[in-house]
Amino acid sequence: MRTTLLLGALLATAGASAQTGAPLSSFEGQVIYQVMPDRFFDGNAANNAGVDRADPRAWHGGDLAGLTAKLPYIQKLGATAVWLTPVYQQQAQNSFDTAPYHGYWPADFRKVDPNFGTLADFGAFTRAAQAGGMRVVLDQVINHYGYLAPAVREHPAWFNGKAECDASRQKDADCPLAGLPDLKQSSPQVRDLLMGNARFWRDQGASAFRYDAIKNVDGLFLGDLLSSDRAAGIWTLGEWYNADSGTVAEWQRRGFDSLFLFSLQAAMQGSIMAGQGLGAVAAVLSRQGELPRPGEVALFLDNHDVPRFAQGSLFEDVGQARTKYGLRALMTLRGVPVIWQGTEIAMRGGADPDNRRDMRFEAQWTPQEKAVFEVARDAIAVRQASPALSRGILKLLRTPASVADRLLLFTREQGGQRVVVAWHGGKERRSYSLKLSSLGLNVVGLDLKAGTSPVLQTLFAGQDAKIRISNGFLHLSLPPEDAAAFKLN
Ligand SMILES: [Ca+2]
Numbered sequence: 001m002r003t004t005l006l007l008g009a010l011l012a013t014a015g016a017s018a019q020t021g022a023p024l025s026s027f028e029g030q031v032i033y034q035v036m037p038d039r040f041f042d043g044n045a046a047n048n049a050g051v052d053r054a055d056p057r058a059w060h061g062g063d064l065a066g067l068t069a070k071l072p073y074i075q076k077l078g079a080t081a082v083w084l085t086p087v088y089q090q091q092a093q094n095s096f097d098t099a100p101y102h103g104y105w106p107a108d109f110r111k112v113d114p115n116f117g118t119l120a121d122f123g124a125f126t127r128a129a130q131a132g133g134m135r136v137v138l139d140q141v142i143n144h145y146g147y148l149a150p151a152v153r154e155h156p157a158w159f160n161g162k163a164e165c166d167a168s169r170q171k172d173a174d175c176p177l178a179g180l181p182d183l184k185q186s187s188p189q190v191r192d193l194l195m196g197n198a199r200f201w202r203d204q205g206a207s208a209f210r211y212d213a214i215k216n217v218d219g220l221f222l223g224d225l226l227s228s229d230r231a232a233g234i235w236t237l238g239e240w241y242n243a244d245s246g247t248v249a250e251w252q253r254r255g256f257d258s259l260f261l262f263s264l265q266a267a268m269q270g271s272i273m274a275g276q277g278l279g280a281v282a283a284v285l286s287r288q289g290e291l292p293r294p295g296e297v298a299l300f301l302d303n304h305d306v307p308r309f310a311q312g313s314l315f316e317d318v319g320q321a322r323t324k325y326g327l328r329a330l331m332t333l334r335g336v337p338v339i340w341q342g343t344e345i346a347m348r349g350g351a352d353p354d355n356r357r358d359m360r361f362e363a364q365w366t367p368q369e370k371a372v373f374e375v376a377r378d379a380i381a382v383r384q385a386s387p388a389l390s391r392g393i394l395k396l397l398r399t400p401a402s403v404a405d406r407l408l409l410f411t412r413e414q415g416g417q418r419v420v421v422a423w424h425g426g427k428e429r430r431s432y433s434l435k436l437s438s439l440g441l442n443v444v445g446l447d448l449k450a451g452t453s454p455v456l457q458t459l460f461a462g463q464d465a466k467i468r469i470s471n472g473f474l475h476l477s478l479p480p481e482d483a484a485a486f487k488l489n
C-alpha cells in the first residue's frame with residue numbers, strides 16, 4: 001500500500017510541472033519549425049534514387065541526414081521544436097505523375113523510406129535534436145495508405161469500400177479523402193495496427209505527434225488514440241483543414257492538446273499580406289475565450305498545403321516587407337507559433353507543389369532574404385525572452401471604430417510583466433492618441449510621473465516604433481505595415 005502511494009506521488013510529480021500545473025508535454029512557450037525533409041537539405045547523395053530537382057513533383061533528395069546536419073540552422077533561427085512531415089516507407093510508384101516525396105502515401109508505417117534514410121538516421125536525428133534541447137514533432141497518418149500500397153490488395157477488409165461509404169452517416173470519416181484507400185478504424189485489426197504505429201514512433205523518441213486529416217478519422221478511435229498518447233506524455237496536434245476557433249475548442253475538449261487555427265491563418269493572410277484591414281484578425285482573437293487552452297493552439301502564416309504567405313503580393317519586395325510584419329505579428333500572439341521552412345526568408349510559391357520549392361540556406365540568399373531572416377530571428381528571440389509574449393494571457397484593447405481597420409491593440413501579461421502590442425496596417429507612418437479609459441488599458445501600478453510615462457521603445461530590433469502614456473492617453477508612433485511590442489512593466 002505504502003509503495004503504491006509513493007509511486008502515485010512520483011507519477012503525479014512526473015506528470016505535472018510544479019510551477020504551472022501544466023502537463024510536462026505542454027508546448028506553451030515553444031516555437032515549432034516545420035520541415036518537409038525531401039525539400040529541406042540533401043545530406044546523403046547515396047539515397048537519391050529517382051531524384052529530379054527540375055521536376056516539382058519528383059523526389060528532390062532531401063533526407064534525415066540533411067535535417068540533422070541543418071539542426072544548427074534551425075537553432076540559430078530560435079525554434080525549439082521541429083515538425084517533420086511523414087518519413088514512412090512510401091508507395092513505390094508515382095500517382096498522378098507525382099512521387100510520394102511529401103510522405104503522405106505510406107506503404108509501411110514502421111519503416112523509414114529509403115529516400116529519407118534509415119530508422120538509424122531517424123534515431124540519430126532525434127538524439128541530435130534532444131541533445132540540443134529541441135523537441136521532435138512527428139507527422140502521423142492514421143486515415144489512409146498510399147493509393148498503390150501493397151496493403152490495399154493484401155488486406156481489403158482493413159478499408160472502407162463504396163458500400164461502407166454509401167451506408168455511413170459520417171461521410172467525412174468513412175468515405176475516401178481524395179480517393180485514398182480509407183482505413184476502417186472500427187476494425188480491431190486496423191485499430192491495433194494504428195495504436196501500434198503510435199507506440200512504435202513514441203519509442204523512437206518523438207515528443208509530439210501531428211495527426212494528419214483528423215476530420216476524416218473515426219472520432220471514437222481518435223479518442224482512444226489520444227488517451228494512449230497522453231498517458232505516454234506525448235503532445236498531440238491535430239490537423240483539421242480550415243478549423244476555426246469552435247472546431248479547435250471542440251477537439252481540445254475531446255483530447256487533443258492542440259489544433260492548427262486555420263481561421264487565424266486566413267485572417268492574417270488577408271489582413272497583413274492582402275491589405276484587407278485588421279478586423280478579421282480581431283474577430284478571430286475575440287473568440288479565444290472559447291478555447292480550453294489557448295496557449296497550446298498552433299498558429300501559422302502558411303504551411304505545405306496552402307500558397308506561401310509571401311505569394312500574396314505580386315511584388316517580391318512587398319511580399320518580403322509584409323512577411324516581416326507577419327512574422328513579428330505572429331510572435332506577439334498567444335499560442336504556439338509554427339514556421340514553415342522558408343517563410344523566415346519570405347520564400348514564394350503558389351498552390352502545391354509550388355509551395356514546396358527546395359529550401360535555400362545562407363550562402364544562397366539575397367541581401368533582402370537575409371534581412372527577412374534577421375527579423376524572424378529577432379522576433380523569436382524577443383518572444384522567448386519575454387514571459388508575457390511567450391506565455392502571457394492576451395487581452396484585446398477596445399480600439400476606436402474609426403481606426404480599428406488599421407490598428408489592432410492588445411496586451412500580453414504574465415507574472416506581473418505586461419507588454420502592449422500594436423499591429424499597424426496603415427500604409428504610412430502615423431501617430432495615434434487614444435483614451436486609456438476607452439481602450440480598457442489599466443495603468444494602475446505603472447511608474448508614471450505627473451501622469452506621464454517615459455517613451456517606451458519597441459522590443460524589436462531595427463524598428464522605429466514607440467509609445468508614451470500621458471494624461472489619460474496612450475500615444476503611439478508607428479511605422480507603416482508592421483507589428484510592435486512594448487514592455488509596460
Ligand atoms: Ca539524399
Ligand SMILES: [Ca+2]
Pocket residue numbers: 143172173174175177182183216217218
Ligand atoms: Ca477516413
